[in-house]
Amino acid sequence: MSEHHFAKQTEPLVSPELSSNPDRWVDEHSDFLYRYALIRVRHREVAQDLVQETLLAALKNRDGFGGRSSERGWLCGILKNKVCDYFRKLGRETSMTDLDSLSGEFSEKFVGGGWIHLTGPKEWKPESDEVMHRAEFWATLRRCLGKLPDRVAQVFVLREVDGVSSKEVCEITSISESNLWVMLHRARMGLRECLEVNWFDRPSGDRK
Amino acid sequence: MAAPHPNPRPASDDSLIQGRNWFTARFEQWIGAVTPSCTRVVRLISDALERPPDWRTRLTMRMHYLVCCYCRRYEKQMHRLRRFTISLPEHIDEVMPDRLDEAVKERIKSCLRDSQE
Numbered sequence: 001m002s003e004h005h006f007a008k009q010t011e012p013l014v015s016p017e018l019s020s021n022p023d024r025w026v027d028e029h030s031d032f033l034y035r036y037a038l039i040r041v042r043h044r045e046v047a048q049d050l051v052q053e054t055l056l057a058a059l060k061n062r063d064g065f066g067g068r069s070s071e072r073g074w075l076c077g078i079l080k081n082k083v084c085d086y087f088r089k090l091g092r093e094t095s096m097t098d099l100d101s102l103s104g105e106f107s108e109k110f111v112g113g114g115w116i117h118l119t120g121p122k123e124w125k126p127e128s129d130e131v132m133h134r135a136e137f138w139a140t141l142r143r144c145l146g147k148l149p150d151r152v153a154q155v156f157v158l159r160e161v162d163g164v165s166s167k168e169v170c171e172i173t174s175i176s177e178s179n180l181w182v183m184l185h186r187a188r189m190g191l192r193e194c195l196e197v198n199w200f201d202r203p204s205g206d207r208k
Numbered sequence: 209m210a211a212p213h214p215n216p217r218p219a220s221d222d223s224l225i226q227g228r229n230w231f232t233a234r235f236e237q238w239i240g241a242v243t244p245s246c247t248r249v250v251r252l253i254s255d256a257l258e259r260p261p262d263w264r265t266r267l268t269m270r271m272h273y274l275v276c277c278y279c280r281r282y283e284k285q286m287h288r289l290r291r292f293t294i295s296l297p298e299h300i301d302e303v304m305p306d307r308l309d310e311a312v313k314e315r316i317k318s319c320l321r322d323s324q325e
Contacts, residue, residue, distance in 0.1 A: 121285060124281070185251055188257075
C-alpha cells in the first residue's frame, strides 16, 4: 500500500504506544464515531453498541493500526464494517414492511398519472450550489433524511452518502435489486419534496 | 372536450409546449400519448441514476420534458440531490448535535478495561 496515499490526512499521526490507550480513544473519537453510526443506523442504543464493539475490536487488533492512516480513519473503517454487519443481520430478520407502507405515498401529487400542475416541482432557486455553504441547509437535509422510514433511509444512506454500489447494497441488506430501486425512488421523492417545502420554496428568512 | 380533472398550468409553468393553440394542443396530446406518464417518468429518472437508460428511454424522457416542465425540474433536482448527499459527511458534524452520554462513555471505558485484563 502506498504511503503517499495517507500523506494528506489532517489527523496527527500517533505512535502505536499512544494509540493503544483506550480511554483516550473514547474521549477523542467516541462522539464522532457515535454520530457516524447514528446517521446510518438511526437508533441511539444500536449506535452506542456499535461504538463499543468498534473500540473493542480496535483494542484486539491494535497491532493492525501501524500509524499508516489517522487513528480516527482507522477506527471509522472498523465502524463502517460493524454498520454493514448490523445491516446484514437486520436484512435477515426484518420483512419489507417499510416498503409496503410507502406504496401510494405522494399519490396526492398526481392526477391520472400526471403531476397536478399547481403543486408539481417548483424551480429550485438559486441554481448555483451556494446553498452547500449554508449550515442551515445541511440541518434541513439531515432533518428530511430523519423523516424517511428506517429501512428506506438506511439503503439510501448506504447508496448515496457512502457511495456503495447498488449490487453491494443489495448484498448487505439482502434485498432484491428491484426492491432497492423502488426504495431509492421513494427516498429521493420524499427528500425532494421535503427539501422543496422546507428550504427552496421558502423565503430565506423563514427556512428551517 | 373537457378534461376529467381541471389541471391548469400556473404562470410559472415554463414547459416548451403548452397546448395554448390548436396546433400545440394536438402536439401536446400526441406527446402525451407516445411518452410514459409522469409517475412512470419520475421512476425512470430515479432508475437512470442507478443504470444509464437505453436511447429509446432517453428519447421518450426528453420528449416528455417538452410538455412537462415538472418532470424536467424533477430530473435536474435529482442530480442536485445526489451532489448534496455525497457532500453530507463533510457537514454532518456541524449540524448533528448528538453526543454520547458521559455515562455511556464511562461504560465503554470500563468495558474496554475489562477486556484488557
